[in-house]
Amino acid sequence: MNKGLSKQAAISLDASWNTAHRAEGPVSAADPARLSSSLRSLSELPGAATGALRGKSQSGPVQLAARGLLKSYRKGPIGIPVLQGIDLEVREGEFLSVIGQSGCGKSTLLHLLGTLDQPDAGEVLFEGNRIDNLPNASRDLLRNRHFGMIFQFYHLLPELTALENVLAPAYIAEGVVGYWRRRKAYRQRATELLCLVGLEHRLKHRPREMSGGEMQRAAIARALLAQPRVLLADEPTGNLDRATGEHVMQILSRLNEQQKLTIVMVTHDAWIAQQGDRVVSLVEGRIRQA
Amino acid sequence: MYKLLLCWRYLRTRTIALICIVSVMLGVATMIVVNSVMAGFTHEMQTRLNGMLGDLILESRSMDGVSDADWHMAKIRQLAGEKIAGMSPTVHVPSLMYIDVGGQLLTRQVTLVGIDHRTYASVSQFGQYLQHPANREQLQFELRAGGYDVYDHQVDDPQTTKPRKQMRDAGWVYRRSKTLLARQQQARRQALQVPAQTPAAMAAVAKADGREPSTKSPATANPFAGLDAAETGHVFDPVIEQHPGVVLGIGLCSYRSADGADHFVALPGDDVRVSFPKASLPPEAISEFYTIVDFYESKMSEYDSNFVFVPIRSLQESRGMIDPETKVGKFTSIQIKLRPGTDAVRVRDLLRSQFPAQQYMVSTWRDKQGPLLAAVQMETAVLNLLLFMIIAVAGFGILAIFYMIVVEKTRDIGILKSLGASGTGIMGIFLGYGLSLGIVGSGVGLAIGLAFVANINRIADLLGRLTGRPVFDPSMYYFQKIPTIVEPKTVAWILLGAISIAVLASILPARRAARLHPVKALCYE
Numbered sequence: 050m051n052k053g054l055s056k057q058a059a060i061s062l063d064a065s066w067n068t069a070h071r072a073e074g075p076v077s078a079a080d081p082a083r084l085s086s087s088l089r090s091l092s093e094l095p096g097a098a099t100g101a102l103r104g105k106s107q108s109g110p111v112q113l114a115a116r117g118l119l120k121s122y123r124k125g126p127i128g129i130p131v132l133q134g135i136d137l138e139v140r141e142g143e144f145l146s147v148i149g150q151s152g153c154g155k156s157t158l159l160h161l162l163g164t165l166d167q168p169d170a171g172e173v174l175f176e177g178n179r180i181d182n183l184p185n186a187s188r189d190l191l192r193n194r195h196f197g198m199i200f201q202f203y204h205l206l207p208e209l210t211a212l213e214n215v216l217a218p219a220y221i222a223e224g225v226v227g228y229w230r231r232r233k234a235y236r237q238r239a240t241e242l243l244c245l246v247g248l249e250h251r252l253k254h255r256p257r258e259m260s261g262g263e264m265q266r267a268a269i270a271r272a273l274l275a276q277p278r279v280l281l282a283d284e285p286t287g288n289l290d291r292a293t294g295e296h297v298m299q300i301l302s303r304l305n306e307q308q309k310l311t312i313v314m315v316t317h318d319a320w321i322a323q324q325g326d327r328v329v330s331l332v333e334g335r336i337r338q339a
Numbered sequence: 340m341y342k343l344l345l346c347w348r349y350l351r352t353r354t355i356a357l358i359c360i361v362s363v364m365l366g367v368a369t370m371i372v373v374n375s376v377m378a379g380f381t382h383e384m385q386t387r388l389n390g391m392l393g394d395l396i397l398e399s400r401s402m403d404g405v406s407d408a409d410w411h412m413a414k415i416r417q418l419a420g421e422k423i424a425g426m427s428p429t430v431h432v433p434s435l436m437y438i439d440v441g442g443q444l445l446t447r448q449v450t451l452v453g454i455d456h457r458t459y460a461s462v463s464q465f466g467q468y469l470q471h472p473a474n475r476e477q478l479q480f481e482l483r484a485g486g487y488d489v490y491d492h493q494v495d496d497p498q499t500t501k502p503r504k505q506m507r508d509a510g511w512v513y514r515r516s517k518t519l520l521a522r523q524q525q526a527r528r529q530a531l532q533v534p535a536q537t538p539a540a541m542a543a544v545a546k547a548d549g550r551e552p553s554t555k556s557p558a559t560a561n562p563f564a565g566l567d568a569a570e571t572g573h574v575f576d577p578v579i580e581q582h583p584g585v586v587l588g589i590g591l592c593s594y595r596s597a598d599g600a601d602h603f604v605a606l607p608g609d610d611v612r613v614s615f616p617k618a619s620l621p622p623e624a625i626s627e628f629y630t631i632v633d634f635y636e637s638k639m640s641e642y643d644s645n646f647v648f649v650p651i652r653s654l655q656e657s658r659g660m661i662d663p664e665t666k667v668g669k670f671t672s673i674q675i676k677l678r679p680g681t682d683a684v685r686v687r688d689l690l691r692s693q694f695p696a697q698q699y700m701v702s703t704w705r706d707k708q709g710p711l712l713a714a715v716q717m718e719t720a721v722l723n724l725l726l727f728m729i730i731a732v733a734g735f736g737i738l739a740i741f742y743m744i745v746v747e748k749t750r751d752i753g754i755l756k757s758l759g760a761s762g763t764g765i766m767g768i769f770l771g772y773g774l775s776l777g778i779v780g781s782g783v784g785l786a787i788g789l790a791f792v793a794n795i796n797r798i799a800d801l802l803g804r805l806t807g808r809p810v811f812d813p814s815m816y817y818f819q820k821i822p823t824i825v826e827p828k829t830v831a832w833i834l835l836g837a838i839s840i841a842v843l844a845s846i847l848p849a850r851r852a853a854r855l856h857p858v859k860a861l862c863y864e
Contacts, residue, residue: 193759208348220341
């Protein structure tokens with residue numbers, strides 16, 4: 050199904066993203082043509098054996114790190130501490146699971162890592178550069194280009210079709226003229242991503258016409274559009290039944306394996322957490338190695 | 340890019356946006372209709388006002404007038420010759436007019452205007468308002484044999500108005516038959532009252548036969564006729580003779596019944612008596628007979644029920660305004676028609692500087708009708724202000740609805756932010772949304788407004804039929820239909836105003852959307 054991928058289109062797309070990267074400054078450029086090649090190999094893969102992913106080398110450089118993160122929520126006059134000094138290192142190509150009970154601050158941690166929120170103290174480092182204190186515009190750009198995010202409630206835009214939802218990061222990155230010029234490459238890429246997650250029959254469907262698993266897979270495709278280097282997953286299976294959840298986990302594992310995509314996933318489900326290379330638990334606002 | 344896409348999608352999928360569009364649409368349509376009608380009324384009124392008056396009027400302050408119109412006109416021409424299209428001297432005098440209706444005298448307070456029928460048409464539209472086609476070509480103060488308009492010639496489709504059946508007979512035929520009939524009746528009545536063959540009855544009978552009446556006879560069809568016979572020795576015969584001609588305003592001798600038909604109490608061919616002061620000290624009231632030769636209908640009731648036009652020479656003679664030696668007449672004002680595009684105010688000021696203000700008043704027709712024009716202008720301004728407030732109210736509606744949409748879309752805003760959309764980008768979505776609602780609303784409003792204006796008379800008729808009460812009563816306004824003028828400039832302002840109100844109303848909600856915290860927005864339930 051990926052025969053249709055025009056290499057030229059993929060490269061021109063990569064070039065456009067990279068242009069944006071260069072303008073960004075502290076973050077280095079992505080590896081071009083990485084995705085198009087890995088897409089092909091991934092699709093040729095038979096049903097993935099998640100167990101086989103275990104035990105791979107964890108010696109890559111640290112890609113994402115948290116140091117001494119503190120975060121509390123204010124409720125009236127008293128602050129409720131949520132994160133009380135998080136130290137965490139995620140290596141490139143690693144699939145890290147963070148397990149913790151509901152309300153322990155897993156999502157908050159993920160939001161801090163993904164620059165959606167800012168910590169009260171401590172710092173977040175991405176490829177060695179501090180990102181938590183960047184100005185808004187740079188953090189917007191970072192989320193648009195380098196972080197893919199998926200959520201428990203999928204968070205697809207209800208007015209857009211699956212294909213358009215996947216294209217959303219490109220819509221945001223590009224102006225009207227820029228998008229129009231590269232629209233074919235973008236659409237092709239989005240279509241391929243949807244095929245990759247097995248939604249080739251749902252391109253023109255709105256989220257409300259799709260099942261939960263389909264919506265989550267569309268959300269994964271969306272997170273991948275910009276060729277992110279880190280995928281942040283917030284309870285990706287939290288709203289799905291076990292079988293569907295497993296399917297989603299298979300996709301994530303494959304992405305991690307085939308594209309060397311760094312994944313940080315938080316979950317309360319121990320079995321789901323086991324799908325990662327490494328599991329840490331979040332207890333009382335601190336990280337404990339599992 | 341996503342701004343456009345989401346604007347478009349929100350526009351298409353949110354039914355609540357329809358409410359915004361409808362409120363903008365109604366406001367725009369109303370303003371277009373009201374402005375068009377107001378502009379139409381104003382224009383129509385100004386045309387008619389200007390039609391009866393010259394562009395510029397030089398008046399003597401004295402009602403007795405000043406001498407020598409030719410000298411004055413020569414001087415005006417010398418001062419502003421290239422700007423003058425025509426001039427005509429007139430004599431204005433307040434007077435009382437009596438109309439004999441079946442033995443009763445109707446009294447009307449009028450302004451008697453002596454005009455030079457050869458030049459007066461060159462300074463005003465007066466000629467076009469006359470009821471006889473030949474008089475519209477060139478006014479003659481001679482009674483026509485017949486052929487007066489039965490249908491209102493100023494209406495596009497004359498057949499739609501009620502015919503003025505009485506006008507069919509107006510003219511010499513009517514004058515003769517009326518006189519003869521009256522004589523017959525009088526004779527018969529006298530024959531019954533006085534059985535004996537008195538000379539008076541004999542005379543009456545003789546008169547009814549069309550022969551010369553006896554001077555002693557009280558039997559005259561016209562109570563005024565023949566009164567001056569004794570002085571001049573000449574006996575006036577209404578059958579073949581007429582008094583000096585008079586053109587009456589149609590409002591002075593007609594009334595409109597509920598069904599829209601006009602009824603006349605006097606017709607061309609009837610005689611009227613007019614009393615006015617002589618130009619002498621002490622003032623001396625005199626009265627003269629005039630024969631109605633035509634009506635004019637300017638459709639401005641103020642004029643149609645006030646002005647009475649007679650030949651200037653005869654009025655000058657009656658009032659003693661002619662110098663016995665030089666035969667030069669006095670006039671009270673000179674009507675001046677300017678060439679199109681001339682600044683009337685400048686010419687007015689020029690003339691003012693040359694004619695001493697103690698003796699002369701120089702004014703433009705706008706000066707003359709100042710209070711009325713100012714009132715209309717004021718009315719338009721106030722109406723626009725009120726209507727614009729209505730659109731502003733619609734703006735608050737948009738504000739509220741937008742807040743609602745922002746709240747409803749909070750999660751989507753969070754999603755967009757998590758995907759890297761900036762605050763200004765989010766703001767752009769909602770500003771663009773407001774802009775597109777404004778554009779769509781005012782576009783539809785424009786179409787509806789223009790369609791309404793184009794069919795306003797049909798709509799008025801329909802409403803009149805539905806409610807059983809005429810929305811637009813022609814007899815009240817003297818317009819046969821509602822006049823409308825669509826001014827592109829006004830329409831452009833209305834559209835611009837409506838669109839900017841829609842955008843302004845969306846600023847607050849858009850700012851709120853832009854400032855939403857991404858995490859809070861994402862977790863918003």
